[in-house]
Amino acid sequence: MNTLIAITGLGIFCLLFEILNLRKAIVPFTIVGLLGVLALNFYEFGSTGSYYNNMIEVSKFSTAFSSLFIVLTIFLIALSHNFYENHQTKISDFIAIKIFLLAGGVAMVSFGNLAMFFLGIEILSIALYILAASDRLNLKSNEAGMKYFLMGSFASGIILFGICLIYGAMGSFDVVEIHESSLSAELPIWFPIGMVLVVIGMLFKVAAVPFHFWAPDVYEGSPALTTALMSTLAKVIAIATLYKLVSALNLIPSLENQDLLGTFEIIVVIVSMASMTVGNIMALRQVNVKRMLAFSGISHAGFMLMTLLSVATSAGVLLYYTAAYALAGIAAFSVILYVCKNQDNEDVTNFHGLGKTNPLLAAILTGSLLSMAGIPIFSGFFAKLFLFNQTIQGGYIALVIVAVINSIISVGYYFKLILAMYSKEPNEARTGKPFLIYAVAIVSILLNIALGLFPSLVLDLLQ
Amino acid sequence: MNVSLILIILLIGAFATYFVGDKLASKVALFFSLAALGCSLVLLSHFNAGENISLVNAWITQPKISFVLNADGLAMAMLLLTVALTPVIIFSSFGNEYKNAKGFYALILFMAFAMTGTFLAADGLLYYIFWELALIPIYFIALIWGNGDAEERRKAVVKFFIYTLAGSLFMLVAFIYLYQKAGSFLIEDLYKLNLSATEQLWIFLAFFLAYAIKIPIIPFHTWQASVYQKAPTVGTMLLSGIMLKMGLYSVIRWQLPIASLAAKEYMNIFIALGIAGVIYGSIVALRQKDLKKLLAYSSLAHVGLIAAGTYTLTIDGLRGAVLQMIAHGFVVVGLFYAAEIIFRRFETREISELGGIRIQSPKFTSMFLILVLASVALPSTFNFVGEFTVLYSLSQINIWFAILGGTTIILGAYYMLKMFQNVMLGDANSKTFADVSVNEGISLVAIIAVLIFFGFYPKPITDLITPSLETILNVINKN
Numbered sequence A: 001m002n003t004l005i006a007i008t009g010l011g012i013f014c015l016l017f018e019i020l021n022l023r024k025a026i027v028p029f030t031i032v033g034l035l036g037v038l039a040l041n042f043y044e045f046g047s048t049g050s051y052y053n054n055m056i057e058v059s060k061f062s063t064a065f066s067s068l069f070i071v072l073t074i075f076l077i078a079l080s081h082n083f084y085e086n087h088q089t090k091i092s093d094f095i096a097i098k099i100f101l102l103a104g105g106v107a108m109v110s111f112g113n114l115a116m117f118f119l120g121i122e123i124l125s126i127a128l129y130i131l132a133a134s135d136r137l138n139l140k141s142n143e144a145g146m147k148y149f150l151m152g153s154f155a156s157g158i159i160l161f162g163i164c165l166i167y168g169a170m171g172s173f174d175v176v177e178i179h180e181s182s183l184s185a186e187l188p189i190w191f192p193i194g195m196v197l198v199v200i201g202m203l204f205k206v207a208a209v210p211f212h213f214w215a216p217d218v219y220e221g222s223p224a225l226t227t228a229l230m231s232t233l234a235k236v237i238a239i240a241t242l243y244k245l246v247s248a249l250n251l252i253p254s255l256e257n258q259d260l261l262g263t264f265e266i267i268v269v270i271v272s273m274a275s276m277t278v279g280n281i282m283a284l285r286q287v288n289v290k291r292m293l294a295f296s297g298i299s300h301a302g303f304m305l306m307t308l309l310s311v312a313t314s315a316g317v318l319l320y321y322t323a324a325y326a327l328a329g330i331a332a333f334s335v336i337l338y339v340c341k342n343q344d345n346e347d348v349t350n351f352h353g354l355g356k357t358n359p360l361l362a363a364i365l366t367g368s369l370l371s372m373a374g375i376p377i378f379s380g381f382f383a384k385l386f387l388f389n390q391t392i393q394g395g396y397i398a399l400v401i402v403a404v405i406n407s408i409i410s411v412g413y414y415f416k417l418i419l420a421m422y423s424k425e426p427n428e429a430r431t432g433k434p435f436l437i438y439a440v441a442i443v444s445i446l447l448n449i450a451l452g453l454f455p456s457l458v459l460d461l462l463q
Numbered sequence B: 001m002n003v004s005l006i007l008i009i010l011l012i013g014a015f016a017t018y019f020v021g022d023k024l025a026s027k028v029a030l031f032f033s034l035a036a037l038g039c040s041l042v043l044l045s046h047f048n049a050g051e052n053i054s055l056v057n058a059w060i061t062q063p064k065i066s067f068v069l070n071a072d073g074l075a076m077a078m079l080l081l082t083v084a085l086t087p088v089i090i091f092s093s094f095g096n097e098y099k100n101a102k103g104f105y106a107l108i109l110f111m112a113f114a115m116t117g118t119f120l121a122a123d124g125l126l127y128y129i130f131w132e133l134a135l136i137p138i139y140f141i142a143l144i145w146g147n148g149d150a151e152e153r154r155k156a157v158v159k160f161f162i163y164t165l166a167g168s169l170f171m172l173v174a175f176i177y178l179y180q181k182a183g184s185f186l187i188e189d190l191y192k193l194n195l196s197a198t199e200q201l202w203i204f205l206a207f208f209l210a211y212a213i214k215i216p217i218i219p220f221h222t223w224q225a226s227v228y229q230k231a232p233t234v235g236t237m238l239l240s241g242i243m244l245k246m247g248l249y250s251v252i253r254w255q256l257p258i259a260s261l262a263a264k265e266y267m268n269i270f271i272a273l274g275i276a277g278v279i280y281g282s283i284v285a286l287r288q289k290d291l292k293k294l295l296a297y298s299s300l301a302h303v304g305l306i307a308a309g310t311y312t313l314t315i316d317g318l319r320g321a322v323l324q325m326i327a328h329g330f331v332v333v334g335l336f337y338a339a340e341i342i343f344r345r346f347e348t349r350e351i352s353e354l355g356g357i358r359i360q361s362p363k364f365t366s367m368f369l370i371l372v373l374a375s376v377a378l379p380s381t382f383n384f385v386g387e388f389t390v391l392y393s394l395s396q397i398n399i400w401f402a403i404l405g406g407t408t409i410i411l412g413a414y415y416m417l418k419m420f421q422n423v424m425l426g427d428a429n430s431k432t433f434a435d436v437s438v439n440e441g442i443s444l445v446a447i448i449a450v451l452i453f454f455g456f457y458p459k460p461i462t463d464l465i466t467p468s469l470e471t472i473l474n475v476i477n478k479n
Helices: A001-022 A023-044 A061-085 A085-109 A114-132 A140-171 A177-181 A190-206 A215-222 A224-248 A251-257 A261-286 A291-311 A315-339 A359-373 A379-393 A397-423 A433-454 A456-462 B004-020 B025-048 B073-095 B101-120 B124-133 B135-145 B148-182 B188-194 B197-214 B223-228 B233-258 B260-265 B265-286 B291-311 B315-346 B364-374 B381-399 B400-425 B438-456 B460-479
Strands: A049-051 A056-058 B056-059 B065-069
Touching: A001 A061, A001 B073, A023 A061, A023 A224, A049 A397, A049 B056, A061 A085, A061 A224, A061 A315, A061 A433, A061 A456, A061 B073, A061 B265, A085 A114, A085 A224, A085 B073, A085 B400, A114 A140, A114 A224, A114 A433, A114 B124, A114 B400, A140 A177, A140 A190, A140 B004, A190 A224, A190 A251, A190 A291, A215 A224, A215 A291, A215 B188, A215 B233, A224 A251, A224 A315, A251 A261, A251 B073, A251 B101, A261 A291, A261 A397, A291 A379, A291 A397, A315 A359, A315 A456, A359 A379, A359 A397, A359 A433, A359 B233, A379 B148, A397 B135, B004 B025, B004 B101, B025 B073, B056 B223, B056 B438, B065 B124, B065 B148, B073 B197, B073 B233, B073 B315, B073 B438, B073 B460, B101 B124, B101 B233, B124 B135, B124 B148, B124 B233, B135 B148, B135 B233, B148 B188, B148 B197, B148 B223, B148 B260, B188 B233, B223 B233, B223 B291, B233 B260, B233 B291, B233 B315, B260 B265, B260 B438, B260 B460, B265 B291, B265 B381, B265 B400, B291 B315, B291 B381, B315 B364, B315 B438, B315 B460, B364 B381, B364 B438, B381 B400, B381 B438
Parallel strands: none
Antiparallel strands: A049 A056, B056 B065
């Protein structure tokens, strides 16, 4: 609870900086502020409680995921300094929006009431719409913002409709009350229908097939830093919320009561398989790196959805997978930001010869791609291992085999980028070593490797 | 003192090599590889004195994965093969100039680290991690420092990577499945499992996919020749000398004992696949125009025979296979090195453009001849011991296997000697061929010394490996 208040307060401070004309200090100040919030959040870890008539419910799950969100936000804010160099007058707005987005994300994983859940989603989404369109003189960015806004508000409408149906069935927005009444044998059919609508809306936010079509265009059109945010922080928030929704509302047992569990599982398996396969196959054909990572993100969403099949036990695995994926994503995007600065596109050709001109950043990008492809000793490998282990335990061996085949396909496009870096001639030299970009890239890849060497640190948090 | 010391030396060596810079990199790498060799010999003496040099450490609690390095005789033999060949391989590269040498030598040491780990690991997942880890350095070595057309090289290397990764991932699924049954990845727990015949068949096939691609066994060999040709010679030596032994070793260590019912049931099929590799490799080698490609196909033939030996499930087959693995490791590194020496002088590997070397460089000719004879398993060389034991074990299963497998010696002698004739003999070549330098001589003599010494006296190695092979055979026959 204190975390949420502190984050919101920090966001308001950021807006005040604009008035006080302290723009130069905003990035360091915000990072220090967020580190403070992170410390506060660690301090709260393990304590549970509910606040404001159970509007907010603090649990291990919510604090652990909030910590991950805060860490990712710190990286994204650090990258902002360099990215908004030419937009100094707006930097405080952009940073404040990111902090509010974080507040929305924290609210989404710690909701105790569906109203709060919806508020969180809207805070997050509106912040994302603005950020997608934030390069306002660029036609593509405008298109991305508009597209995302239209699609996103449609999804929000579906979620809201679903919440209404749940209210109609249960007579309450409160998660605990819904949980209790879902145990009774006789449930109106509105409850599963409402849940399906809410899940569909969330699958849209996660960008899982068949609700993925917005992602590539929006990722490509948005400013690169916003794409980084969408594909790491926003995706992690959405999947964690979906998980929390399914587990907190007691969906699995209540479906079992009505003999609908089998259907639900088949749907999850199909969505998961489709997301992996479509995402990977489409990614193979992309020449724009941002678009490629958008499709790779869709396929990773498919992997993460596998955790929904064993909701009771897989929270730790989800935390680990999202952390590994997001850290690799941050490292990859910081290199992309460096390479594609002052370029008008993000095509693979920009990366030619990076292994010669800038071996360090090339190695970091290679590492993060290897992590996403699931090569040991990077944490991406362990994430897949734990996920496969969990899923085989649940008895879905066919799904795991599809996932394995997809892992092989994904190597194809991750290595396209690696090949471009190491086996093509460089086309232009880049000067300047922006400290913050280097720092973010190095720290995030080191954290990724550290997670790989000591997986228990994260994995056991939620057990 | 335990075996983790070797891993630490090689890993630190890799980092140190990278950080000392391009000029000193090769010497630092050589130093660390020799240090690893020295420590392994010390460890071997401890091991022979009956001391326990294994390492057991907890690592990940849930799922339960431990950091266990188990050094039995078999693992020690493979460890010694790795650490003995690494300095030879590094030293053999001293005549070449490499761009970004620090990266190159660091990757070699890192690869030696990963391969050593593969041989020592006694926890399924730890083993898998090392197994995969060995793939990354060779990918970059072949891609960045390889030769030939860049586009073709890229295709060959990516194909190799995706192929091997695809195979290994199915092995990973098999390991996870085994974990569900055993509750641990530890090898002794996996040995104890009682799996049904169907389960064993699937697990056997998942392992087979990984190993057949790595070894390679027909029909999974298509990546091999082009990668061997395109990779720098050092990379080819690492691949053919050590890395493919990872596959053969894993068959003995993991595949056969864990899925022993399936291994017995389908024994003939897998022996036949191995022998098919012998015949196919030999026939294709006959027609090769490129020296490195010819050696690649001859290597395919030899490992086919080794694989057939492992699948016989007899003590002779396993022992012969391990002996031949070590012998083949040395001889193939020697042969590729000879090819590299010729390339340094003539800058071509086309057999038709070579010839007339004998007149100009008698020393090199005699060394090359010994290597060629060793590779066709002439009695008194180490390869004879290994190949003969394997053929003997095949004859115990079915005499036809031995006869067909024996063609490796006949066909091998034919294409190797024909190659030798075309490359070395004949009228003097228009280009001059300087005789071997001191550096080149040291590596070749070291390899030849090993081949001949163990050819006359293989007892130290058989004594080392036989007890652990018997243990494994007991596990296989238990079910």
